[in-house]
Amino acid sequence: MGHGHGHGHGHGADSDRRYLAAALALLVVFMAAEVVIGLVANSIALISDAGHMLTDAASIALALIAMGMAARPARGAYTFGWKRAEILSAAINGLTFVLLVVYFVYEGVRRLVEPPEVKGGLVLGTALAGIAVNAVAAWLIARADRSSLNVEGAFQHILNDMYAFIATAIAGAVVWLTGWGRADAIAALVVAALMAKSAYGLLRDAGRVLFEAAPTGVHPAEVSAAIAAHAEVTAVEDLHVWTVTSGFPALSAHVIVRPGGDCHRIRRELAELLHERFHIDHTTLQVDHVPGTACRIARAADRPAAGPPPAGITS
The missing domain is CATH 1.20.1510.10 (Cation efflux protein transmembrane domain)
Structure with a gap:
């Protein structure tokens, strides 16, 4: 995020x-x-x-x-x-x-x-x-x-x-x-x-x-296509583009990336894209891997009885 x-x-x-x-x-x-x-x-x-x-x-x-x-x-x-x-x-x-x-x-x-x-x-x-x-x-x-x-x-x-x-x-x-x-x-x-x-x-x-319409001159379909065009992005979901007040456009979206992709790097690259191409600086991007490949949470029953617990989240 x-x-x-x-x-x-x-x-x-x-x-x-x-x-x-x-x-x-x-x-x-x-x-x-x-x-x-x-x-x-x-x-x-x-x-x-x-x-x-x-x-x-x-x-x-x-x-x-x-x-x-x-x-x-x-x-x-x-x-x-x-x-x-x-x-x-x-x-x-x-x-x-x-x-x-x-x-x-x-x-x-x-x-x-x-x-x-x-x-x-x-x-x-x-x-x-x-x-x-x-x-x-x-x-x-x-x-x-x-x-x-x-x-x-x-x-x-x-x-x-x-x-x-x-x-x-x-x-x-x-x-x-x-x-x-x-x-x-x-x-x-x-x-x-x-x-x-x-x-x-x-x-x-x-x-x-x-009524939170997209800013004048910014088309949500075009924004979605630009994000999806990133080499490591597989899908764009729940995209919202609106204007808080004059000169303050905002965007939120759920972005799905390929297995093994660096979510933090991709988020930074997408934020830069939105800034340069659409002049949107207030962005909230939830970036996740394809479902089933992102991460798993170790169950308590799988942990050893003694010693320090293993890492709770692994990618």
Whole structure:
């Protein structure tokens, strides 16, 4: 039986938290101002952007909490620690997108049917400021470790919000220049479509981890064939490949080798193969000889009555 460990992120967790905290502060300040302006301008596009920004802030706050939980050492019943916390955070982010999509589609369609009077100039100016704020926030989060599904979820929130502000700016310009109020509702529907796309990606990726599917790009049949291709391996049984959390793939398998094979050497060679070819470092390999040739345990009745007992296990 052997284990290999080699997981971790390329960026420091402390620096990641600083980037996320700076982006959170920036978003909260602008969001508060946008809610007030959206109500004054009577713009569903601005209010939808503010709602989207609220989920941005919530996703970053949740990401910070999840990062703190994931950093806790494994102890007691939690043998992997709290590393799945970031995956739950990503799933919650995806679900918030779904709820917002439902609301903004409803409100957007309602305003298409009965368009209210919208102050286009105010919408345009606020949206342009929102583009700048989200660009800075996206830059901050992009400097953190985006291989983490948790951080990637927060980044997708910010990126989608920036696209939404672009749509809102266009709508504001149309309303301001032409007076066509339905442009504001159309912008809200564009925001909803962007949210739906991000929700699908986040929930799909988080679901793969929560249901312990093989890591993306790693096919269990291919892994099994690679192990079985070893000159001294005769069979591969009970193969499992899954992801504990972002950047932490794991594998376990029962490997049967030819009679007389060096189990320890073969295990080391297989661990190296899995590292180099599939980038899997956390491996648990039970390596045994073909049944009937591996070992026998001497019975007590076979031991001599006096003198030191012979070795209990022989190969």
